[in-house]
Structure formats: C-alpha cells, structure tokens
Amino acid sequence: xxxxxxxxxxxxxxxxxxxxxxxxxxxxxxxxxxxxxxxxxxxxxxxxxxxxxxxxxxxxxxxxxxxxxxxxxxxxxxxxxxxxxxxxxxxxxxxxxxxxxxxxxxxxxxxxxxxxxxxxxxxxxxxxxxxxxxxxxxxxxxxxxxxxxxxxxxxxxxxxxxxxxxxxxxxxxxxxxxxxxxxxxxxxxxxxxxxxxxxxxxxxxxxxxxxxxxxxxxxxxx
Numbered sequence: 001x002x003x004x005x006x007x008x009x010x011x012x013x014x015x016x017x018x019x020x021x022x023x024x025x026x027x028x029x030x031x032x033x034x035x036x037x038x039x040x041x042x043x044x045x046x047x048x049x050x051x052x053x054x055x056x057x058x059x060x061x062x063x064x065x066x067x068x069x070x071x072x073x074x075x076x077x078x079x080x081x082x083x084x085x086x087x088x089x090x091x092x093x094x095x096x097x098x099x100x101x102x103x104x105x106x107x108x109x110x111x112x113x114x115x116x117x118x119x120x121x122x123x124x125x126x127x128x129x130x131x132x133x134x135x136x137x138x139x140x141x142x143x144x145x146x147x148x149x150x151x152x153x154x155x156x157x158x159x160x161x162x163x164x165x166x167x168x169x170x171x172x173x174x175x176x177x178x179x180x181x182x183x184x185x186x187x188x189x190x191x192x193x194x195x196x197x198x199x200x201x202x203x204x205x206x207x208x209x210x211x212x213x214x215x216x217x218x219x220x221x222x
Contacts, residue, residue, distance in 0.1 A: 004141040012112050017083040027057045030066050044069040073097035074104040083110040091118030095125040111151040119147045123163040126151045136168040138176035145180040178216055185212045
C-alpha cells in the first residue's frame with residue numbers, strides 16, 4: 001500500500017506514459033505502476049548502497065518492465081521516457097537535477113515533482129527549461145504538508161509571487177494550501193517573537209509574513 005503522498009503522485013500518471021522515478025528509494029512507486037499494467041518504467045539511485053537495495057526490491061520484475069540504474073539524476077535517462085517523477089528531496093536539489101542535464105529532457109513532456117521543501121526553487125527552474133505548471137496539490141500526511149507540482153513542456157511568463165506560492169495554488173486556493181501557509185505564518189510569528197533573531201533574518205521573515213498574510217487573509221482567518 002502506498003503512502004498518501006506516493007498515491008497522489010501515482011494518480012497523476014496516465015495511460016501510455018513511460019515513467020522514470022529518479023531517486024526511487026525502495027521502488028514502491030514503479031512497483032505499484034507495474035502492478036497496474038505499466039510496462040515502460042525506469043528507477044534510479046545515485047549511490048551503490050541504495051541502488052543495490054532498489055534492485056533487490058524489484059527482483060520480481062523483468063528489466064523490460066522496470067529498468068533499474070545507478071545514475072546521477074538524469075544522466076542516463078533513456079530516450080523512451082516521457083514522464084519524470086522526482087520526489088522526496090528538497091526543492092533546490094530537484095532544481096539542480098533538472099538543470100544538470102537539460103538535453104535529457106528533450107523527450108520528457110511531463111514532470112511530476114514533489115519537493116519536501118523550497119518548492120519555489122522548483123517553480124523558478126521550470127520556466128527556464130521550457131515547462132509550465134499545469135497542476136499543483138498539497139497533500140497532508142502524518143501532519144506534514146507535501147506539495148506536488150505537475151509541469152508540461154511549454155514555457156509561460158511567471159511572476160515572482162507565483163513562483164513563491166504557485167500560480168495554480170493561487171487560482172484554486174485549496175483548503176490544504178491555506179492550511180499549509182497558515183501553519184507557516186504561525187511558525188514565523190513564533191520565530192519573530194525571539195528577540196535574539198538576527199536583523200537580516202527578521203527582515204526576511206517580516207517580508208514573507210506580508211506575502212503570506214495577503215494570500216491567506218482571503219481564505220481562513222489566521
């Protein structure tokens with residue numbers, strides 16, 4: 001059984017897609033997709049220990065169904081892959097993985113990205129790689145908030161505030177989106193109450209609080 005976050009990612013994969021899971025961990029996502037009839041799957045890890053574990057977890061699947069690889073990010077991504085999933089990493093790392101091998105994305109029409117922090121870094125890099133965000137979701141699992149971003153191969157102009165919160169989120173204003181940023185607002189308030197906070201950090205948080213308040217004040221009360 002998949003976690004709520006992985007299930008939400010799996011639900012975004014559609015029939016006919018050839019899927020790569022970069023940083024696949026135990027291979028739970030590709031194993032689930034294989035059980036649903038997908039036959040063009042790729043799973044990778046960038047260190048020998050996790051890679052050997054991944055291979056052991058997927059021994060029941062032929063390499064023609066799930067291909068496993070020891071690779072750094074997208075460096076060995078097969079040309080047949082048209083959908084790439086990167087989840088469970090920080091936003092800056094995901095952005096670095098995407099930008100390190102841009103030519104490997106030539107045939108990738110869809111990205112499903114789930115940063116556990118700094119989603120802004122992911123949004124900022126997408127447009128430089130000719131992708132636009134088509135869908136965003138906030139999943140709550142074990143009292144933690146996880147953002148999922150779907151991007152398609154088409155660049156569009158984006159404003160700074162949209163990279164920060166997500167243009168799709170700002171249009172849809174889901175309950176979980178409001179709850180997530182309300183939680184951040186209260187967390188920042190607690191940090192700002194500390195008189196020892198450095199002035200530069202305090203200025204950053206005050207600016208962030210104004211942005212957050214502008215967004216959530218239209219939804220639930222803070």
